Amino acid sequence: MKAVDPLGTQYKIRDYLNAMHLGQYVPDYLTLGASVTISAMEFLIGICLLFAIHRRLVSKFLVVLMSVWTLLTLWLALTDPISDCGCFGDAIVLTNWQTFWKNVVLLAAAILVALWPKDMARMISLSNQWIVFNYSTLFILFIAIWCLYDLPLFDFRPYHVGTNLREGWQEMMEGQDSPYAEFFIDSEDGDITEEVLNSEGYTFLLVSPHLEQADDSQLDRINEWYEYCTGQGYPFYCLTASSGQAISRWQDITGAEYPFCNTDEITLKTIVRSNPGLVLLKDGTVIRKWSHNRLPVLSEKDSVQPLERHEIGQMPNDSIPSKIAMLLLWFVLPLALLTIADRLWAWSRWLRKKRINPLNKKEERIMRKKIVAGNWKMNMNLQDGIALAKELNETLKADKPNCGVVICTPFIHLASIAQFLDQNIIGLGAENCADKEKGAFTGEVSAEMVKSTGAQYVILGHSERREYYKETPEILKEKVLLAQKNDLKVIFCIGESLEEREAGKQNEVVKAELEGSVFNLSEEDFRKIVIAYEPIWAIGTGKTATAEQAEEIHAYIRSIIAEKYGQAVADDTTILYGGSCKASNAPELFAKPDIDGGLIGGASLKAADFKGIIDAWKK
Numbered sequence: 001m002k003a004v005d006p007l008g009t010q011y012k013i014r015d016y017l018n019a020m021h022l023g024q025y026v027p028d029y030l031t032l033g034a035s036v037t038i039s040a041m042e043f044l045i046g047i048c049l050l051f052a053i054h055r056r057l058v059s060k061f062l063v064v065l066m067s068v069w070t071l072l073t074l075w076l077a078l079t080d081p082i083s084d085c086g087c088f089g090d091a092i093v094l095t096n097w098q099t100f101w102k103n104v105v106l107l108a109a110a111i112l113v114a115l116w117p118k119d120m121a122r123m124i125s126l127s128n129q130w131i132v133f134n135y136s137t138l139f140i141l142f143i144a145i146w147c148l149y150d151l152p153l154f155d156f157r158p159y160h161v162g163t164n165l166r167e168g169w170q171e172m173m174e175g176q177d178s179p180y181a182e183f184f185i186d187s188e189d190g191d192i193t194e195e196v197l198n199s200e201g202y203t204f205l206l207v208s209p210h211l212e213q214a215d216d217s218q219l220d221r222i223n224e225w226y227e228y229c230t231g232q233g234y235p236f237y238c239l240t241a242s243s244g245q246a247i248s249r250w251q252d253i254t255g256a257e258y259p260f261c262n263t264d265e266i267t268l269k270t271i272v273r274s275n276p277g278l279v280l281l282k283d284g285t286v287i288r289k290w291s292h293n294r295l296p297v298l299s300e301k302d303s304v305q306p307l308e309r310h311e312i313g314q315m316p317n318d319s320i321p322s323k324i325a326m327l328l329l330w331f332v333l334p335l336a337l338l339t340i341a342d343r344l345w346a347w348s349r350w351l352r353k354k355r356i357n358p359l360n361k362k363e364e365r366i367m368r369k370k371i372v373a374g375n376w377k378m379n380m381n382l383q384d385g386i387a388l389a390k391e392l393n394e395t396l397k398a399d400k401p402n403c404g405v406v407i408c409t410p411f412i413h414l415a416s417i418a419q420f421l422d423q424n425i426i427g428l429g430a431e432n433c434a435d436k437e438k439g440a441f442t443g444e445v446s447a448e449m450v451k452s453t454g455a456q457y458v459i460l461g462h463s464e465r466r467e468y469y470k471e472t473p474e475i476l477k478e479k480v481l482l483a484q485k486n487d488l489k490v491i492f493c494i495g496e497s498l499e500e501r502e503a504g505k506q507n508e509v510v511k512a513e514l515e516g517s518v519f520n521l522s523e524e525d526f527r528k529i530v531i532a533y534e535p536i537w538a539i540g541t542g543k544t545a546t547a548e549q550a551e552e553i554h555a556y557i558r559s560i561i562a563e564k565y566g567q568a569v570a571d572d573t574t575i576l577y578g579g580s581c582k583a584s585n586a587p588e589l590f591a592k593p594d595i596d597g598g599l600i601g602g603a604s605l606k607a608a609d610f611k612g613i614i615d616a617w618k619k
């Protein structure tokens, strides 16, 4: 309602500012910007709620917004500085108390939604939500800007096309309640309202609340219409609330010869949302309105014909149903089709997985690899490390795992372990590699050196390296490129700190980490990456993220991969969970559809513990 009439909303914002004695400090471009922003924001919140997009964030934001609106309307109801809140533009006019109670109800509803955001059923998959959001943003901005350029798409004011002003004014004169109480036309010779409204045939009204601020780019066209009216004998008046001085200035600039009449400023702003705008009356009925940007062109042939023979002399046939049909066609229909396609796709995927493995709850993992990887960190000397690797090798040869298994060890273990490890069953990897190819970098181990030991994997971006060795996204980007250049498979770690989780920033953090170091890769190279989501607060602390918390962020990570590389790549990307994962909690975590295994620290240092986690894939 607000977006189709940005000027009306702007006027309302100005009313509020004036009531707060702030009007003189805020320029028009800011109130107009606020008008478009507020309408677009409210519309988008509605769309997000409808489609259950970013449920938690949106519902919190909604509570804040509704609290502000409720307080504002309470103030309005108590002090009564403005008669109508403007919540629904001109479409529905409420009293100030009605609007306050309406907001109390909506605030209560918003609080309910914010308390149980997850109960909102998703109408569209996570990976397609951006389409709905961006399309709706473009749509609502287009509508607002178009209505600013032209006129409101829907006109709910008492001067809309089709209104018989003559009758309305007559009723007012008879003392009935009427929206035309402020409608008068004063000429030099006195009040001519009755004469104008009772005039038979066509009358043109050029409407300009303030000639000082009127757009003067279409002066020639306005003058052409005036000349045409003079030739055809149609009355033509300019209605304005400007002073005599402003009228003289306008006449000097434009050469206007038409008569000027005085009318109430608010009434003029209500008649047509354009300064200047042109209104055509026929027998006292409004039959056409134009903004100055869309004034009709008068061709040579038309200029000698009476208006009866012009198309514009007739009531337009773009009725409200046809406008609604246009909105349905351009907005509702594409979104409805997208939603149906999305639901069908989700449903067919679900059916396909059910058919392939009806008993397996981990339906989504048909394509991607399940992995359990150990990260030994800086533990165990060479002999102990070899002993552990041998024990694991024997155990897993005897009882084959149901998933990929990798052990990532300190550099010094790699070459020795590679000699005996059956790498068809257990992959071998390093815990780091240098961000330089080779050269004078004392103490560093390059990706090429890692590869030369017989290792196939490398962990990069572990939070301990980011924190203690100040590895930045740029350094990690280099490491990833060098690792891939040397044919190493990267297990890339991401995850948020406790403060970031408490501030609700986990999604933002993991997105930035991916964007900073791996989203530069081509699709082909990204497909070789394994992601490990490791909340820092869960690493080595004994605190595991709940399976639901982990699943939520894994699904989010998959959705941003889908946004970047498409759904097929996202479906094939292995995303491991890491952080105090043990044999006791692994089955619950691994049962989640977006968790494809684990990166295991402490529990990978004992063969039995590690095997317990690997066996979670057999449950």
Ligand code: PEP
Pocket: 375, 534, 538, 539, 540, 541, 542, 578, 579, 580, 581, 599, 600, 601, 602, 603
């Ligand atoms: C890790 O450091 O990668 C890790 C997950 O550690 P832990 O399992 O000990 O929490």
